[in-house]
Amino acid sequence: MASTDDKVILKSSEGECFEVDMAVASHLQIVKSVLEDCEGSSDKVVSLFIVEAKYVAMIIEYYKNYVELKEKHEEGGFEEKLKEFEKQFLEQIDKKELKGLVMAVNYLNAPALFDVVCTAIAKHIENKSVEYVREYFGIVNDFTAEEEAQIREEHRWAYDGVNDD
Amino acid sequence: MSDYLPEQIAEQILVRLPPRAVVRCRATCKRLYSLINSPGFISKTLSYTLSTRKYSSSPGFLLSQCSIRGDLGYNYSVYFDPYTVDDYTHGIPSPFNDKSYYYLRQDSVHGLVCVVQLRCWGYFADDIYIWNPLIKRYIKTPKCSLNLKGSVRNMFFGFGFDSVRNDYKVMISACSEQKFKVQVYSLKQGIWRDIDGQWLDSNLVSFIYHPIQRFLNGVIHWLGTGQNDENLIIGFDVFHESFKAMKFPSGVNDSQLFQMRETLACINHRNFSNGHRKYTTKFDIWVMKDYGVESSWTKMHSFEFKGLPSVLGMKEDGDLLMVEYHHANMRELLWYKPENRVIKHTGVQVIYCSEQALTYTESLILLDKESGAISYKRHLWE
Numbered sequence: 137m138a139s140t141d142d143k144v145i146l147k148s149s150e151g152e153c154f155e156v157d158m159a160v161a162s163h164l165q166i167v168k169s170v171l172e173d174c175e176g177s178s179d180k181v182v183s184l185f186i187v188e189a190k191y192v193a194m195i196i197e198y199y200k201n202y203v204e205l206k207e208k209h210e211e212g213g214f215e216e217k218l219k220e221f222e223k224q225f226l227e228q229i230d231k232k233e234l235k236g237l238v239m240a241v242n243y244l245n246a247p248a249l250f251d252v253v254c255t256a257i258a259k260h261i262e263n264k265s266v267e268y269v270r271e272y273f274g275i276v277n278d279f280t281a282e283e284e285a286q287i288r289e290e291h292r293w294a295y296d297g298v299n300d301d
Numbered sequence: 302m303s304d305y306l307p308e309q310i311a312e313q314i315l316v317r318l319p320p321r322a323v324v325r326c327r328a329t330c331k332r333l334y335s336l337i338n339s340p341g342f343i344s345k346t347l348s349y350t351l352s353t354r355k356y357s358s359s360p361g362f363l364l365s366q367c368s369i370r371g372d373l374g375y376n377y378s379v380y381f382d383p384y385t386v387d388d389y390t391h392g393i394p395s396p397f398n399d400k401s402y403y404y405l406r407q408d409s410v411h412g413l414v415c416v417v418q419l420r421c422w423g424y425f426a427d428d429i430y431i432w433n434p435l436i437k438r439y440i441k442t443p444k445c446s447l448n449l450k451g452s453v454r455n456m457f458f459g460f461g462f463d464s465v466r467n468d469y470k471v472m473i474s475a476c477s478e479q480k481f482k483v484q485v486y487s488l489k490q491g492i493w494r495d496i497d498g499q500w501l502d503s504n505l506v507s508f509i510y511h512p513i514q515r516f517l518n519g520v521i522h523w524l525g526t527g528q529n530d531e532n533l534i535i536g537f538d539v540f541h542e543s544f545k546a547m548k549f550p551s552g553v554n555d556s557q558l559f560q561m562r563e564t565l566a567c568i569n570h571r572n573f574s575n576g577h578r579k580y581t582t583k584f585d586i587w588v589m590k591d592y593g594v595e596s597s598w599t600k601m602h603s604f605e606f607k608g609l610p611s612v613l614g615m616k617e618d619g620d621l622l623m624v625e626y627h628h629a630n631m632r633e634l635l636w637y638k639p640e641n642r643v644i645k646h647t648g649v650q651v652i653y654c655s656e657q658a659l660t661y662t663e664s665l666i667l668l669d670k671e672s673g674a675i676s677y678k679r680h681l682w683e
Contacts, residue, residue: 235304235306238306238310238314239304239306239307242307242309242310250313254310254313254314254317255317257314258314258317258318261314261318261322262318262319262322263322266325266326266328266329269325269326269329270330272306273305273306273311273329273333274304274305274306275305275306275329275330275332275333277329278330278331278332279328279330279331279334284328287327287328287334288328290437291324291325291327291436291437292391293391293393294321294322294324294325295325295328298325
């Protein structure tokens, strides 16, 4: 049984608290550096001011499995097992949540999950129209109609076979 | 949904997109347009492609073939896997399409293809281009000034990447007055330089006409013939700008050279006649298990085909793109997996196609303004 010293409490933007093993939380660079800054303090609560509870839960789920699989497959096979889990993990997340998750992971500075989520978003928008990508990225089109037409004309073929949903 | 995604995150997502999807994202807004066109971003996407690519998924092949529609002349198609065939001309004529010239092409390096334009067979190169077929841009190199006198023979050229200087280089050589003359073009410097051709004089007799290159481990490889009439693999180290030779497995002649994973492979074929117009072709695949070690050549597979098919290309995992001749005007492309002898017919028929397919990976190189590349569709809005 791990002592409470090995635990840390992550507080979401709504104030919800999650008790997490240090082995899991240490994958979040921001948590690591906050704890290093207040070393010696008995208060092991880290406030993740801008991260909603549902994303905190997702991130914990990912790294909990990451740590467990790594331990279990020390001898090899970790990467394949992780890939299997990642596939399953991403299936439960809708496209809108992926975007919220990537912002949260970026804020918490967690490289492995950041790569997974960026790759999933790339896969999602791979065959999407320009309009869809604008909407998804929250981009305002600042081209004049003429400029945009010219860019599209240069590589007209790149705009074929795309969809909006 | 319309929350704004910070540029730093957007960049990380774009880097993970296939190059053709990135091209499309240029039309989203000015900020991403400039980001995608920057040399830093272009090299990041390339590093990402190279570091994550699996042997099984890339690269593909670029195959030139005569168009059914005569107006486009040469047509380029890309084959990434057995069932995806992409007409790479996209309805836009390639710039290397002038009927009064001949064009020779080399295997692509990072999505760039080196093209040599000839006035006539047996002539020296007229103009030399570096071309990115995906984004439809090219660079025309300055006139190469090889000091050639009298008749020219044994012209050969290659294209490679100098990873130390982060530079693309073209090497061209020809023999005149019994001496090999060699020049190297650096894309970064934009100039041709002479280099010493003495090694070729003392080691090489001839090349088969327009040998197709294989670029790996920083070295361009071609098939040549040595002083004792034996087949040799000629290598040009792109960083050191020096030549070397490697031997074939003993008894193997008349082969095609390929890249398989991080090393070289060669395919040797022999035709047998068994009755009137009935043929069998036997193929042997040899692999140099340790790159550069001549004693490591190993025969990996042997197989037979009815008729006179030929191998157009080999994927890095060893799968073969082949062409089968049904009758005079009908040729079909097929994929063959030597490991388990599985044939996949593509149903793609070709009228005439180049003897070898060029290996090809898509990239965005030359998309930046700084490269000075010419777009052959329309000029940029900037």
